[in-house]
Amino acid sequence: MFFSHSRLETYENCPHKFKLQYIDRIKTGRKGIEAFTGSLVHESLEQLYRDLRMGHCLDAKEIETHYRASWRESFTNEVFIVRNQYSPDDYQEMGLKCLLDYHQHYYPFNQAVPIWLEQRVEIPLLNAEGRQFNFIGIIDRLDSPEDGRYEIHDYKTSMALPSEEKLKADRQLTLYQLAVERSFPDARGVELVWHYLVFDRERRLRRDSDAVEKVAMDAAALACEIESARDFPEKESELCEWCELQEHCCKRKHLYMVAQPAKRELGTEHGTELANRYQEWMDSKREADEHLKDLRKEILDYSAYYEADNLQGNSCVLKISHDRLPKIPRKGDAAREELERLLHERGAWEEVSVLNPRKLRSALSDKEMNDDLCEGVRSLIDWEDSATLRIYRR
Ligand code: SF4
Incomplete structure (x- = not known):
C-alpha cells in the first residue's frame, strides 16, 4: 500500500474512514464544497504558472475567466455544503478572491521559474526496524530562486491560519522536503512556503535534518x-459532517439518509419513528423519576413520623427498609485518594472494590497490563455485546 500525508491524516481523524476509502476503495463521487473550491483554485494557479513557462502571463481577467469556466464545467449535485448559511456562489466568489489577491500580490510572477508544478513524488521511508514504507505526494509548486536554494510552495484555502506550533508540527511539506533533497543532491537549503490564500498571507519555515528525520520516522x-x-x-x-462516506458508516448512515430524501431506503422512516418513540418514553421516564423522587421523600417522612415501615396499599404492601451505608467521597477528592491508599495499604482493597468491565477493557487494550497478565485475564473472561441508549437533543 502507498501512504501519503492525507492518508495518514485520514487514519488519525477516523480509522474507519481510512478503511472505507483506502482498503474497501468505496467511491461516492461526493465532495465537500470547500475541497471542490480548493481544487479549482489549485487548477487555476497551475494554469497560471504553466502559461508563464510558455512566456504568457495571465492577467486578472484571464484568471477569472479560467476559474469561472472550470467552476461551471465541474460543479455537480455531488458537491455538498455543510455550512448551509452559504451558497455555492459564496464559495465561488471566495475562491475567486483568493486567486485575485494572489495575482495582485505576486504579479508579474518574476520571483522564480517553477521547476515542478503539481509534481507527484515518491518517498520511501524506513521505520525503526528498517522496514520500508512507500509514501507519495503531490507538490503544488517547487521553485529554485537561486542555485542550490529550493522553495516548496503549497496553496491552502482553509478558513483559519495555523498557529506557529501547528506549522512546526507539519508533516506534509516536511516529507516533500525529503523528496526534494533526494531529487536534487545540490540542495543547500529548502524552505517550506504555505500560501494561506483566504488571508493573502505567506508562512515560511525551514526545517533542519533532525526535524525532517523525526517527521519521517513518525510517519x-x-x-x-x-x-x-x-x-x-x-x-x-x-x-x-464533511465525510463523503457517511452513507457507508453506521454512525452516520441514518442521519445521512434522513437528510437526503433521494437516498432514503426502506427502513429509514422506521428508524426515525423508533428514535422518536424512545425519546417520548425517556421524557415520560424522566417525569416519572421526578415524581418518584418527591413521592419517596413524602413516604419516608410519613414512615418516620408514624414509625410505620410497612404501608398497606389497595393491592400491595410497600416495604421500607432502613440501612446505613458509608458515603464514599467523590473521585478527585483528597479524602477519596486517602481512603483508597489506606485500603490498599492495609490489604483491604480487594474486599471492597468491584471489577468494572469498561476499566478492564481499557486496561487490556491500552496495554496497562503486561503480556502474561493480559493473556491470563483474557483466558478467564468472555465478551458480551452491550449497548447504551442516550438521547441527544438538538
Ligand atoms: S462518518 Fe463515519 S467514517 Fe466518516 S468520519 Fe464520521 S465516523 Fe468516520
Whole structure:
C-alpha cells in the first residue's frame, strides 16, 4: 500500500474512514464544497504558472475567466455544503478572491521559474526496524530562486491560519522536503512556503535534518501501525459532517439518509419513528423519576413520623427498609485518594472494590497490563455485546 500525508491524516481523524476509502476503495463521487473550491483554485494557479513557462502571463481577467469556466464545467449535485448559511456562489466568489489577491500580490510572477508544478513524488521511508514504507505526494509548486536554494510552495484555502506550533508540527511539506533533497543532491537549503490564500498571507519555515528525520520516522511508524491494524473503529467528530462516506458508516448512515430524501431506503422512516418513540418514553421516564423522587421523600417522612415501615396499599404492601451505608467521597477528592491508599495499604482493597468491565477493557487494550497478565485475564473472561441508549437533543 502507498501512504501519503492525507492518508495518514485520514487514519488519525477516523480509522474507519481510512478503511472505507483506502482498503474497501468505496467511491461516492461526493465532495465537500470547500475541497471542490480548493481544487479549482489549485487548477487555476497551475494554469497560471504553466502559461508563464510558455512566456504568457495571465492577467486578472484571464484568471477569472479560467476559474469561472472550470467552476461551471465541474460543479455537480455531488458537491455538498455543510455550512448551509452559504451558497455555492459564496464559495465561488471566495475562491475567486483568493486567486485575485494572489495575482495582485505576486504579479508579474518574476520571483522564480517553477521547476515542478503539481509534481507527484515518491518517498520511501524506513521505520525503526528498517522496514520500508512507500509514501507519495503531490507538490503544488517547487521553485529554485537561486542555485542550490529550493522553495516548496503549497496553496491552502482553509478558513483559519495555523498557529506557529501547528506549522512546526507539519508533516506534509516536511516529507516533500525529503523528496526534494533526494531529487536534487545540490540542495543547500529548502524552505517550506504555505500560501494561506483566504488571508493573502505567506508562512515560511525551514526545517533542519533532525526535524525532517523525526517527521519521517513518525510517519513510517504510523504507516506500520496502519498496516498491522485489525480494527478500524469509527471516530465521531465534527469532521463527520464533511465525510463523503457517511452513507457507508453506521454512525452516520441514518442521519445521512434522513437528510437526503433521494437516498432514503426502506427502513429509514422506521428508524426515525423508533428514535422518536424512545425519546417520548425517556421524557415520560424522566417525569416519572421526578415524581418518584418527591413521592419517596413524602413516604419516608410519613414512615418516620408514624414509625410505620410497612404501608398497606389497595393491592400491595410497600416495604421500607432502613440501612446505613458509608458515603464514599467523590473521585478527585483528597479524602477519596486517602481512603483508597489506606485500603490498599492495609490489604483491604480487594474486599471492597468491584471489577468494572469498561476499566478492564481499557486496561487490556491500552496495554496497562503486561503480556502474561493480559493473556491470563483474557483466558478467564468472555465478551458480551452491550449497548447504551442516550438521547441527544438538538
Ligand atoms: S462518518 Fe464520521 S465516523 Fe463515519 S467514517 Fe466518516 S468520519 Fe468516520
